[in-house]
Amino acid sequence: MSGNPWAQWLDRYDTVPYQLSRKQGWDAFVNAGSRPRFEVLTRAEMRALNADVLADYNEARCVWNANPATIKTQQLARAFDVLEQVMASNRRDGDKLRGAAVIDAEPGLGKTTIATRFAREVHRREYRRHSPETPDGSQRLPVAFVPLNAGVTLKGLNQQLLEFYGHPGASRSTRTQLTSLAMDCVTTCETKLIIIDDLHFVDFRHRNGLEVSNHLKGLANVLPATFLFVGVNLEAKRFFDEGLLGEAAVYAQTSRRTTRCPVAPFSFGDGHSARAWTDLLVTLERHLILADAGPGMLTSQARELHRRTQGRIASLMNLIDRAAFLAITTGVEAITPAVITAALTDNAAQRLAELPA
Ligand SMILES: Nc1ncnc2c1ncn2[C@@H]1O[C@H](COP(=O)(O)OP(=O)(O)O)[C@@H](O)[C@H]1O
Ligand SMILES: [Mg+2]
Known part of the structure; x- marks a missing residue:
C-alpha cells in the first residue's frame, strides 16, 4: 500500500452505528459488504511511518480487530x-x-x-x-x-x-x-x-x-x-x-x-468440547492484525481464557478486543499472558473468574 491507505480505509470502513430497529438500519446491515483486510506491518515498517500515519494505521487496526466477521460456532x-x-x-x-x-x-x-x-x-x-x-x-x-x-x-x-x-x-x-x-x-x-x-x-x-x-x-x-x-x-x-x-x-x-x-456456553472439559473452544480461538488468532501475532498466541492460553470468560462468547470477544488494543498501545504487538492479565472483562465474567476453582 502506498501513501496513507489506512486513513482511506477508515473513511470507508470505520465503525458503523447500525440501527437495526428501523428498516433503513436493517437494510444497511443486510447489504453491508465485509471490511477488506489489510496487510500486517512488521515492527520495522511501523517505525518507518510518521506519527500521524502510524496513528491511522493503529486506529484502522483497532477497528479491524474489534470486528471479526460472525464466526460459525x-x-x-x-x-x-x-x-x-x-x-x-x-x-x-x-x-x-x-x-x-x-x-x-x-x-x-x-x-x-x-x-x-x-x-x-x-x-x-x-x-x-x-x-x-x-x-x-x-x-x-x-x-x-x-x-x-x-x-x-x-x-x-x-x-x-x-x-x-x-x-x-x-x-x-x-x-x-x-x-x-x-x-x-x-x-x-x-x-x-x-x-x-x-x-x-x-x-x-x-x-x-x-x-x-x-x-x-x-x-x-x-x-x-x-x-x-x-x-x-x-x-x-x-x-x-x-x-x-x-x-x-x-x-x-x-x-x-x-x-x-438453546444456546450453551463453550465448555472446556473432554476432548470434543475443548476442541470447539480451541477452534474459536484459532479463528480469532488469524483475525488479529498485530506485528508479532502467530499460531498458538491464543490457543496456548485456552484454559486461562476459558477461566476468565467462562466460555461465554461475548466476554471472550470483549477480552480479546481489549487485549488487542493493549497489545497495540503498549507496543507488545501480541496477546501474551501479561496482556491477558491486564485486559478487563465484563463485570460478571470478572466476578466468576475470581471465585476459587
Ligand atoms: N458467532 C459469533 N461470532 C462472533 N462474535 C460473536 C458471535 N456471537 C456473539 N458474538 C459476540 O458477542 C457479543 C454478544 O453477543 P449477543 O448476540 O449480543 O449476545 P446475547 O444476545 O446472547 O446477549 C456480540 O456483540 C459479539 O461481539
Ligand atoms: Mg441480546
Whole structure:
C-alpha cells in the first residue's frame, strides 16, 4: 500500500452505528459488504511511518480487530438448523397456524447475533427470489426486528413494530388502530420473520406483561409470519405457559406452538468440547492484525481464557478486543499472558473468574 491507505480505509470502513430497529438500519446491515483486510506491518515498517500515519494505521487496526466477521460456532450452526426447520412451516398457506421459535439463554451467549444473522439470510434469500417491491408497490421487508425496552407496554410494542416500518401513525393512534396498522405493514411488506428481542423485559406474571404476551400470541395467530422470540430466562419467567400456575400451565398454548433453541456456553472439559473452544480461538488468532501475532498466541492460553470468560462468547470477544488494543498501545504487538492479565472483562465474567476453582 502506498501513501496513507489506512486513513482511506477508515473513511470507508470505520465503525458503523447500525440501527437495526428501523428498516433503513436493517437494510444497511443486510447489504453491508465485509471490511477488506489489510496487510500486517512488521515492527520495522511501523517505525518507518510518521506519527500521524502510524496513528491511522493503529486506529484502522483497532477497528479491524474489534470486528471479526460472525464466526460459525457450533452454537450458531445448531441454532440455524433449528430455525430453518421452524421456518419451513412458513410455507404453509395463510389460513394455517405457523410455528414460532424461541432462543432462550443467558446473556452474552450470542442470541441476538444468531437471530440477526439468521434473519439476514432470510432477507437475502427472499430478495434473490423476489423483486424489492411487493405486487402493490410497497418495499419488500422480509424481516422485522423489534428489540424491546424495559417496562414495555402493549402500545409501546405495537409502536415499535410500526416504527420499524417507518409508519407515520406510530406515535398517535389508539391501541386498536395500532394493531391493525401493524398487521397492514406486515402484510403489505410481505414480512416473513418477526424477531422480538429482549423479551425478558416483559414480566409475564404481571398484568401488563401478560397483556403483551397475549397480544404477541394473537399477532402470531393472525399474521402470515414466523415469530422468533429472543430473551434471557424465558422459561423461568413463564413465557411458555403464559404465566399460568400448576395444572393450567399444561394447557398453555405457547408451549405447543414454539420450538426452543438453546444456546450453551463453550465448555472446556473432554476432548470434543475443548476442541470447539480451541477452534474459536484459532479463528480469532488469524483475525488479529498485530506485528508479532502467530499460531498458538491464543490457543496456548485456552484454559486461562476459558477461566476468565467462562466460555461465554461475548466476554471472550470483549477480552480479546481489549487485549488487542493493549497489545497495540503498549507496543507488545501480541496477546501474551501479561496482556491477558491486564485486559478487563465484563463485570460478571470478572466476578466468576475470581471465585476459587
Ligand atoms: N458467532 C459469533 N461470532 C462472533 N462474535 C460473536 C458471535 N456471537 C456473539 N458474538 C459476540 O458477542 C457479543 C454478544 O453477543 P449477543 O448476540 O449480543 O449476545 P446475547 O444476545 O446472547 O446477549 C456480540 O456483540 C459479539 O461481539
Ligand atoms: Mg441480546
